[in-house]
Amino acid sequence: MRVVNVTADAETFTCNAYLALGDRPVLVDAGAMDGVVDAIRDHTDALDAVVLTHQHGDHVQQLDAVLDAFDADLAAYDSHPRRDTALEDGDTLEIGDEEFEVVHTPGHADDHVAFVSDSTIFSGDVVVHDDGAFDYGSFGRTDMPGQSREELIASIREILGRLSNPVEHMYAGHGGEFHGDVRDVVETALERAEKREPKYPE
Incomplete structure:
Protein backbone atom coordinates (compact mmCIF):
# COMPACT_ATOMS: atom_id res chain seq x y z
CA MET A 1 0.00 0.00 0.00
CA ARG A 2 1.33 3.41 -0.95
CA VAL A 3 0.50 6.27 1.42
CA VAL A 4 0.93 9.93 0.44
CA ASN A 5 0.66 12.91 2.77
CA VAL A 6 -1.32 15.23 0.50
CA THR A 7 -0.99 18.18 2.89
CA ALA A 8 2.79 17.92 3.18
CA ASP A 9 3.30 21.21 1.32
CA ALA A 10 0.80 23.21 3.37
CA GLU A 11 1.86 26.72 4.34
CA THR A 12 -0.86 27.10 6.99
CA PHE A 13 -1.77 24.95 9.97
CA THR A 14 -3.35 21.62 9.07
CA CYS A 15 -3.26 18.01 10.09
CA ASN A 16 -1.54 15.43 7.94
CA ALA A 17 -4.10 14.12 5.45
CA TYR A 18 -3.08 10.71 4.13
CA LEU A 19 -4.11 9.29 0.78
CA ALA A 20 -3.92 5.49 0.90
CA LEU A 21 -3.67 4.06 -2.60
CA GLY A 22 -4.53 0.49 -3.47
CA ASP A 23 -7.64 -1.56 -4.17
CA ARG A 24 -9.72 1.06 -2.32
CA PRO A 25 -8.35 4.63 -2.48
CA VAL A 26 -9.16 6.28 0.84
CA LEU A 27 -8.28 9.61 2.41
CA VAL A 28 -7.61 9.55 6.15
CA ASP A 29 -8.67 13.02 7.33
CA ALA A 30 -9.26 15.91 4.93
CA GLY A 31 -7.07 18.54 6.53
CA ALA A 32 -7.31 22.31 6.31
CA MET A 33 -5.08 23.03 3.31
CA ASP A 34 -6.45 24.98 0.38
CA GLY A 35 -5.78 22.98 -2.75
CA VAL A 36 -6.00 19.56 -1.13
CA VAL A 37 -8.35 18.38 -3.90
CA ASP A 38 -5.71 19.14 -6.53
CA ALA A 39 -3.09 17.40 -4.40
CA ILE A 40 -5.25 14.27 -4.30
CA ARG A 41 -5.83 14.44 -8.07
CA ASP A 42 -2.06 14.40 -8.59
CA HIS A 43 -2.21 10.77 -7.47
CA THR A 44 -5.68 9.43 -8.30
CA ASP A 45 -8.84 10.28 -10.19
CA ALA A 46 -11.04 8.24 -7.87
CA LEU A 47 -11.55 8.35 -4.12
CA ASP A 48 -13.84 5.79 -2.53
CA ALA A 49 -14.06 7.29 0.93
CA VAL A 50 -12.84 9.75 3.51
CA VAL A 51 -12.38 8.32 7.00
CA LEU A 52 -11.96 10.63 9.96
CA THR A 53 -9.81 10.12 13.03
CA HIS A 54 -11.81 12.94 14.68
CA GLN A 55 -13.56 16.16 13.78
CA HIS A 56 -11.29 18.94 15.02
CA GLY A 57 -11.13 21.79 12.52
CA ASP A 58 -7.63 21.07 11.27
CA HIS A 59 -8.83 17.60 10.25
CA VAL A 60 -12.14 18.52 8.57
CA GLN A 61 -11.93 22.06 7.21
CA GLN A 62 -11.60 20.81 3.62
CA LEU A 63 -13.95 17.84 4.07
CA ASP A 64 -16.85 19.24 2.04
CA ALA A 65 -14.55 20.19 -0.81
CA VAL A 66 -13.11 16.67 -0.97
CA LEU A 67 -16.47 14.93 -0.71
CA ASP A 68 -17.93 17.15 -3.43
CA ALA A 69 -14.97 16.72 -5.79
CA PHE A 70 -14.87 12.92 -5.64
CA ASP A 71 -18.41 11.95 -4.62
CA ALA A 72 -16.76 9.93 -1.85
CA ASP A 73 -18.41 8.29 1.14
CA LEU A 74 -17.70 9.57 4.63
CA ALA A 75 -16.96 7.30 7.57
CA ALA A 76 -16.73 8.80 11.05
CA TYR A 77 -17.24 7.83 14.68
CA ASP A 78 -19.32 10.85 15.62
CA SER A 79 -22.36 12.17 13.80
CA HIS A 80 -21.85 14.44 10.81
CA PRO A 81 -24.41 15.74 8.28
CA ARG A 82 -22.62 13.93 5.48
CA ARG A 83 -21.69 10.72 7.26
CA ASP A 84 -22.49 7.54 5.29
CA THR A 85 -20.90 5.03 7.66
CA ALA A 86 -20.91 5.20 11.45
CA LEU A 87 -17.70 3.77 12.87
CA GLU A 88 -17.63 1.91 16.15
CA ASP A 89 -14.85 0.37 18.19
CA GLY A 90 -13.92 -3.02 16.77
CA ASP A 91 -15.28 -2.38 13.28
CA THR A 92 -13.10 -3.28 10.31
CA LEU A 93 -12.72 -1.33 7.10
CA GLU A 94 -10.54 -1.42 4.02
CA ILE A 95 -8.08 1.42 3.57
CA GLY A 96 -5.92 1.20 0.48
CA ASP A 97 -5.47 -2.54 0.23
CA GLU A 98 -5.36 -3.51 3.90
CA GLU A 99 -8.01 -4.35 6.48
CA PHE A 100 -7.93 -2.02 9.48
CA GLU A 101 -9.56 -2.30 12.89
CA VAL A 102 -11.24 0.79 14.34
CA VAL A 103 -9.97 1.57 17.84
CA HIS A 104 -11.90 4.19 19.83
CA THR A 105 -9.25 6.37 21.45
CA PRO A 106 -10.77 9.31 23.40
CA GLY A 107 -8.82 11.78 25.48
CA HIS A 108 -7.70 14.30 22.88
CA ALA A 109 -11.24 14.22 21.44
CA ASP A 110 -14.28 12.23 22.51
CA ASP A 111 -14.84 10.95 18.96
CA HIS A 112 -11.21 10.06 18.27
CA VAL A 113 -10.42 6.75 16.59
CA ALA A 114 -7.24 5.14 15.31
CA PHE A 115 -7.03 2.62 12.48
CA VAL A 116 -4.77 -0.42 12.99
CA SER A 117 -3.79 -3.17 10.54
CA ASP A 118 -1.21 -5.95 10.73
CA SER A 119 1.45 -3.57 9.41
CA THR A 120 0.21 0.00 9.78
CA ILE A 121 -1.44 2.47 12.15
CA PHE A 122 -3.17 5.72 11.31
CA SER A 123 -3.02 7.15 14.81
CA GLY A 124 -4.53 10.61 14.37
CA ASP A 125 -3.58 12.84 17.30
CA VAL A 126 -3.72 10.32 20.15
CA VAL A 127 -0.08 9.31 19.69
CA VAL A 128 2.48 10.68 17.25
CA HIS A 129 6.13 10.15 16.46
CA ASP A 130 7.21 13.79 16.79
CA ASP A 131 5.39 17.08 17.22
CA GLY A 132 7.68 19.76 18.60
CA ALA A 133 7.10 18.72 22.20
CA PHE A 134 8.82 15.34 21.96
CA ASP A 135 10.64 13.29 19.35
CA TYR A 136 10.21 9.52 19.09
CA GLY A 137 6.96 9.18 20.96
CA SER A 138 4.58 12.00 21.80
CA PHE A 139 0.87 12.21 22.57
CA GLY A 140 -2.11 14.44 21.87
CA ARG A 141 -2.67 17.54 23.93
CA THR A 142 -5.21 17.29 26.73
CA ASP A 143 -5.18 20.80 28.18
CA MET A 144 -8.24 22.12 26.35
CA PRO A 145 -11.86 21.94 27.61
CA GLY A 146 -13.37 18.49 27.15
CA GLN A 147 -10.02 16.74 26.94
CA SER A 148 -8.67 14.20 29.44
CA ARG A 149 -5.14 12.98 30.09
CA GLU A 150 -6.51 9.95 31.93
CA GLU A 151 -8.65 8.94 28.95
CA LEU A 152 -5.74 9.53 26.60
CA ILE A 153 -3.48 7.27 28.67
CA ALA A 154 -6.13 4.55 28.59
CA SER A 155 -6.43 5.01 24.83
CA ILE A 156 -2.69 4.61 24.26
CA ARG A 157 -2.77 1.44 26.34
CA GLU A 158 -5.67 0.22 24.23
CA ILE A 159 -3.67 0.81 21.06
CA LEU A 160 -0.79 -1.23 22.47
CA GLY A 161 -3.22 -4.05 23.17
CA ARG A 162 -4.44 -4.02 19.56
CA LEU A 163 -1.05 -3.81 17.84
CA SER A 164 0.18 -6.99 16.26
CA ASN A 165 3.89 -7.65 16.04
CA PRO A 166 5.47 -6.05 14.18
CA VAL A 167 3.57 -2.96 13.09
CA ARG A 183 5.30 -0.45 19.37
CA ASP A 184 8.43 1.08 20.87
CA VAL A 185 7.36 4.57 19.79
CA VAL A 186 3.89 4.09 21.30
CA GLU A 187 5.35 2.71 24.54
CA THR A 188 7.62 5.74 24.78
CA ALA A 189 4.65 8.05 24.28
CA LEU A 190 2.76 6.20 27.02
CA GLU A 191 5.63 6.59 29.47
CA ARG A 192 5.72 10.32 28.83
CA ALA A 193 1.95 10.71 29.12
CA GLU A 194 1.87 8.76 32.38
CA LYS A 195 4.15 11.33 34.03
CA ARG A 196 1.12 13.62 33.83
CA GLU A 197 3.33 16.67 33.37
CA PRO A 198 2.17 19.48 31.07
CA LYS A 199 2.98 18.67 27.47
CA TYR A 200 3.75 22.31 26.74
CA PRO A 201 5.20 23.86 29.94
CA GLU A 202 4.63 27.61 30.18
Missing part, protein backbone atom coordinates in the same frame (compact mmCIF):
# COMPACT_ATOMS: atom_id res chain seq x y z
CA GLU A 168 6.11 -1.07 11.01
CA HIS A 169 4.34 2.02 9.61
CA MET A 170 2.91 4.91 11.63
CA TYR A 171 1.01 7.78 10.05
CA ALA A 172 0.03 10.35 12.68
CA GLY A 173 -2.06 13.49 12.45
CA HIS A 174 0.96 15.73 13.04
CA GLY A 175 4.71 15.44 12.72
CA GLY A 176 6.53 13.00 10.51
CA GLU A 177 5.59 9.51 9.46
CA PHE A 178 7.59 6.70 11.01
CA HIS A 179 8.79 3.36 9.68
CA GLY A 180 10.28 0.93 12.15
CA ASP A 181 9.30 -0.45 15.56
CA VAL A 182 5.98 1.33 16.07
Whole structure:
Protein backbone atom coordinates (compact mmCIF):
# COMPACT_ATOMS: atom_id res chain seq x y z
CA MET A 1 0.00 0.00 0.00
CA ARG A 2 1.33 3.41 -0.95
CA VAL A 3 0.50 6.27 1.42
CA VAL A 4 0.93 9.93 0.44
CA ASN A 5 0.66 12.91 2.77
CA VAL A 6 -1.32 15.23 0.50
CA THR A 7 -0.99 18.18 2.89
CA ALA A 8 2.79 17.92 3.18
CA ASP A 9 3.30 21.21 1.32
CA ALA A 10 0.80 23.21 3.37
CA GLU A 11 1.86 26.72 4.34
CA THR A 12 -0.86 27.10 6.99
CA PHE A 13 -1.77 24.95 9.97
CA THR A 14 -3.35 21.62 9.07
CA CYS A 15 -3.26 18.01 10.09
CA ASN A 16 -1.54 15.43 7.94
CA ALA A 17 -4.10 14.12 5.45
CA TYR A 18 -3.08 10.71 4.13
CA LEU A 19 -4.11 9.29 0.78
CA ALA A 20 -3.92 5.49 0.90
CA LEU A 21 -3.67 4.06 -2.60
CA GLY A 22 -4.53 0.49 -3.47
CA ASP A 23 -7.64 -1.56 -4.17
CA ARG A 24 -9.72 1.06 -2.32
CA PRO A 25 -8.35 4.63 -2.48
CA VAL A 26 -9.16 6.28 0.84
CA LEU A 27 -8.28 9.61 2.41
CA VAL A 28 -7.61 9.55 6.15
CA ASP A 29 -8.67 13.02 7.33
CA ALA A 30 -9.26 15.91 4.93
CA GLY A 31 -7.07 18.54 6.53
CA ALA A 32 -7.31 22.31 6.31
CA MET A 33 -5.08 23.03 3.31
CA ASP A 34 -6.45 24.98 0.38
CA GLY A 35 -5.78 22.98 -2.75
CA VAL A 36 -6.00 19.56 -1.13
CA VAL A 37 -8.35 18.38 -3.90
CA ASP A 38 -5.71 19.14 -6.53
CA ALA A 39 -3.09 17.40 -4.40
CA ILE A 40 -5.25 14.27 -4.30
CA ARG A 41 -5.83 14.44 -8.07
CA ASP A 42 -2.06 14.40 -8.59
CA HIS A 43 -2.21 10.77 -7.47
CA THR A 44 -5.68 9.43 -8.30
CA ASP A 45 -8.84 10.28 -10.19
CA ALA A 46 -11.04 8.24 -7.87
CA LEU A 47 -11.55 8.35 -4.12
CA ASP A 48 -13.84 5.79 -2.53
CA ALA A 49 -14.06 7.29 0.93
CA VAL A 50 -12.84 9.75 3.51
CA VAL A 51 -12.38 8.32 7.00
CA LEU A 52 -11.96 10.63 9.96
CA THR A 53 -9.81 10.12 13.03
CA HIS A 54 -11.81 12.94 14.68
CA GLN A 55 -13.56 16.16 13.78
CA HIS A 56 -11.29 18.94 15.02
CA GLY A 57 -11.13 21.79 12.52
CA ASP A 58 -7.63 21.07 11.27
CA HIS A 59 -8.83 17.60 10.25
CA VAL A 60 -12.14 18.52 8.57
CA GLN A 61 -11.93 22.06 7.21
CA GLN A 62 -11.60 20.81 3.62
CA LEU A 63 -13.95 17.84 4.07
CA ASP A 64 -16.85 19.24 2.04
CA ALA A 65 -14.55 20.19 -0.81
CA VAL A 66 -13.11 16.67 -0.97
CA LEU A 67 -16.47 14.93 -0.71
CA ASP A 68 -17.93 17.15 -3.43
CA ALA A 69 -14.97 16.72 -5.79
CA PHE A 70 -14.87 12.92 -5.64
CA ASP A 71 -18.41 11.95 -4.62
CA ALA A 72 -16.76 9.93 -1.85
CA ASP A 73 -18.41 8.29 1.14
CA LEU A 74 -17.70 9.57 4.63
CA ALA A 75 -16.96 7.30 7.57
CA ALA A 76 -16.73 8.80 11.05
CA TYR A 77 -17.24 7.83 14.68
CA ASP A 78 -19.32 10.85 15.62
CA SER A 79 -22.36 12.17 13.80
CA HIS A 80 -21.85 14.44 10.81
CA PRO A 81 -24.41 15.74 8.28
CA ARG A 82 -22.62 13.93 5.48
CA ARG A 83 -21.69 10.72 7.26
CA ASP A 84 -22.49 7.54 5.29
CA THR A 85 -20.90 5.03 7.66
CA ALA A 86 -20.91 5.20 11.45
CA LEU A 87 -17.70 3.77 12.87
CA GLU A 88 -17.63 1.91 16.15
CA ASP A 89 -14.85 0.37 18.19
CA GLY A 90 -13.92 -3.02 16.77
CA ASP A 91 -15.28 -2.38 13.28
CA THR A 92 -13.10 -3.28 10.31
CA LEU A 93 -12.72 -1.33 7.10
CA GLU A 94 -10.54 -1.42 4.02
CA ILE A 95 -8.08 1.42 3.57
CA GLY A 96 -5.92 1.20 0.48
CA ASP A 97 -5.47 -2.54 0.23
CA GLU A 98 -5.36 -3.51 3.90
CA GLU A 99 -8.01 -4.35 6.48
CA PHE A 100 -7.93 -2.02 9.48
CA GLU A 101 -9.56 -2.30 12.89
CA VAL A 102 -11.24 0.79 14.34
CA VAL A 103 -9.97 1.57 17.84
CA HIS A 104 -11.90 4.19 19.83
CA THR A 105 -9.25 6.37 21.45
CA PRO A 106 -10.77 9.31 23.40
CA GLY A 107 -8.82 11.78 25.48
CA HIS A 108 -7.70 14.30 22.88
CA ALA A 109 -11.24 14.22 21.44
CA ASP A 110 -14.28 12.23 22.51
CA ASP A 111 -14.84 10.95 18.96
CA HIS A 112 -11.21 10.06 18.27
CA VAL A 113 -10.42 6.75 16.59
CA ALA A 114 -7.24 5.14 15.31
CA PHE A 115 -7.03 2.62 12.48
CA VAL A 116 -4.77 -0.42 12.99
CA SER A 117 -3.79 -3.17 10.54
CA ASP A 118 -1.21 -5.95 10.73
CA SER A 119 1.45 -3.57 9.41
CA THR A 120 0.21 0.00 9.78
CA ILE A 121 -1.44 2.47 12.15
CA PHE A 122 -3.17 5.72 11.31
CA SER A 123 -3.02 7.15 14.81
CA GLY A 124 -4.53 10.61 14.37
CA ASP A 125 -3.58 12.84 17.30
CA VAL A 126 -3.72 10.32 20.15
CA VAL A 127 -0.08 9.31 19.69
CA VAL A 128 2.48 10.68 17.25
CA HIS A 129 6.13 10.15 16.46
CA ASP A 130 7.21 13.79 16.79
CA ASP A 131 5.39 17.08 17.22
CA GLY A 132 7.68 19.76 18.60
CA ALA A 133 7.10 18.72 22.20
CA PHE A 134 8.82 15.34 21.96
CA ASP A 135 10.64 13.29 19.35
CA TYR A 136 10.21 9.52 19.09
CA GLY A 137 6.96 9.18 20.96
CA SER A 138 4.58 12.00 21.80
CA PHE A 139 0.87 12.21 22.57
CA GLY A 140 -2.11 14.44 21.87
CA ARG A 141 -2.67 17.54 23.93
CA THR A 142 -5.21 17.29 26.73
CA ASP A 143 -5.18 20.80 28.18
CA MET A 144 -8.24 22.12 26.35
CA PRO A 145 -11.86 21.94 27.61
CA GLY A 146 -13.37 18.49 27.15
CA GLN A 147 -10.02 16.74 26.94
CA SER A 148 -8.67 14.20 29.44
CA ARG A 149 -5.14 12.98 30.09
CA GLU A 150 -6.51 9.95 31.93
CA GLU A 151 -8.65 8.94 28.95
CA LEU A 152 -5.74 9.53 26.60
CA ILE A 153 -3.48 7.27 28.67
CA ALA A 154 -6.13 4.55 28.59
CA SER A 155 -6.43 5.01 24.83
CA ILE A 156 -2.69 4.61 24.26
CA ARG A 157 -2.77 1.44 26.34
CA GLU A 158 -5.67 0.22 24.23
CA ILE A 159 -3.67 0.81 21.06
CA LEU A 160 -0.79 -1.23 22.47
CA GLY A 161 -3.22 -4.05 23.17
CA ARG A 162 -4.44 -4.02 19.56
CA LEU A 163 -1.05 -3.81 17.84
CA SER A 164 0.18 -6.99 16.26
CA ASN A 165 3.89 -7.65 16.04
CA PRO A 166 5.47 -6.05 14.18
CA VAL A 167 3.57 -2.96 13.09
CA GLU A 168 6.11 -1.07 11.01
CA HIS A 169 4.34 2.02 9.61
CA MET A 170 2.91 4.91 11.63
CA TYR A 171 1.01 7.78 10.05
CA ALA A 172 0.03 10.35 12.68
CA GLY A 173 -2.06 13.49 12.45
CA HIS A 174 0.96 15.73 13.04
CA GLY A 175 4.71 15.44 12.72
CA GLY A 176 6.53 13.00 10.51
CA GLU A 177 5.59 9.51 9.46
CA PHE A 178 7.59 6.70 11.01
CA HIS A 179 8.79 3.36 9.68
CA GLY A 180 10.28 0.93 12.15
CA ASP A 181 9.30 -0.45 15.56
CA VAL A 182 5.98 1.33 16.07
CA ARG A 183 5.30 -0.45 19.37
CA ASP A 184 8.43 1.08 20.87
CA VAL A 185 7.36 4.57 19.79
CA VAL A 186 3.89 4.09 21.30
CA GLU A 187 5.35 2.71 24.54
CA THR A 188 7.62 5.74 24.78
CA ALA A 189 4.65 8.05 24.28
CA LEU A 190 2.76 6.20 27.02
CA GLU A 191 5.63 6.59 29.47
CA ARG A 192 5.72 10.32 28.83
CA ALA A 193 1.95 10.71 29.12
CA GLU A 194 1.87 8.76 32.38
CA LYS A 195 4.15 11.33 34.03
CA ARG A 196 1.12 13.62 33.83
CA GLU A 197 3.33 16.67 33.37
CA PRO A 198 2.17 19.48 31.07
CA LYS A 199 2.98 18.67 27.47
CA TYR A 200 3.75 22.31 26.74
CA PRO A 201 5.20 23.86 29.94
CA GLU A 202 4.63 27.61 30.18
